Amino acid sequence: MKEFKTEKCPDTTACPDAVTVDVIGGKWKGIILYNLISGLKRFNGLGRLMPYTTKRMLTLQLRELEQDGIVHREIYREIPPKVEYPLTAFVETLKPIIYLMRDWGDVYGNEVIMKRKVSVNM
Amino acid sequence: MKEFKTEKCPDTTACPDAVTVDVIGGKWKGIILYNLISGLKRFNGLGRLMPYTTKRMLTLQLRELEQDGIVHREIYREIPPKVEYPLTAFVETLKPIIYLMRDWGDVYGNEVIMKRKVSVNM
DNA sequence: CAGAATCCAGGCCGATACTG
């Protein structure tokens, strides 16, 4: 059994799944990955697909994904500036998980949200 | 394409994977599920497996999992009290994801953590 | 266009103490 210690998960047992959550579980990472998988985007194009996200958060989350080697930041030195965020080969290792999560959300997402609304009203 | 709006993800497009993150992506939920899958536990027994978690957080996270229908809270009216947290049938729908996440963490977790350490020192 | 910088409120979460 491997052991991991991340900032958010210093427990020494049973952490591998927590590491994965840490990589794809950020506040906007799911949606970012979903949109980038559906096609190459640049910064503002991605932002337009996520109207509730601020540029600030988009930047922060993209930098984390970049740091983890999941997206690449391709800077074109032009005016006006142009920055694209192609996915790396590494993201292929995550796609099975992302797709399963998307499918699960499709099937059970509303059910979970309903359960939460019910217990709020009690 | 279904649309979801959760508290944490009010964007109306491409949210199903974010819903899933919301269900299993809490700070300690990965480890909790991992430990509960490996066998029925009671409250303090679970806590002993996660020495960095406080009872407070354990309670909060377990209650969320309970609300989402993933774990059941079985209270035995005894003295001293005894509370067990068996998994529900619903967790079976999540197991493929959890297992994939665990496997991914086993294989790539250290790699990601290394990448982060490197860029911290720059 | 693609950010960076700053400010600031809210809430997340740890520590501690208490309870049936």
Next chain:
DNA sequence: CAGTATCGGCCTGGATTCTG
């Protein structure tokens, strides 16, 4: 044993402004 209650720090993340 299995929690609850309370307090407080700090960090996340939103709003706004500024820049090359």
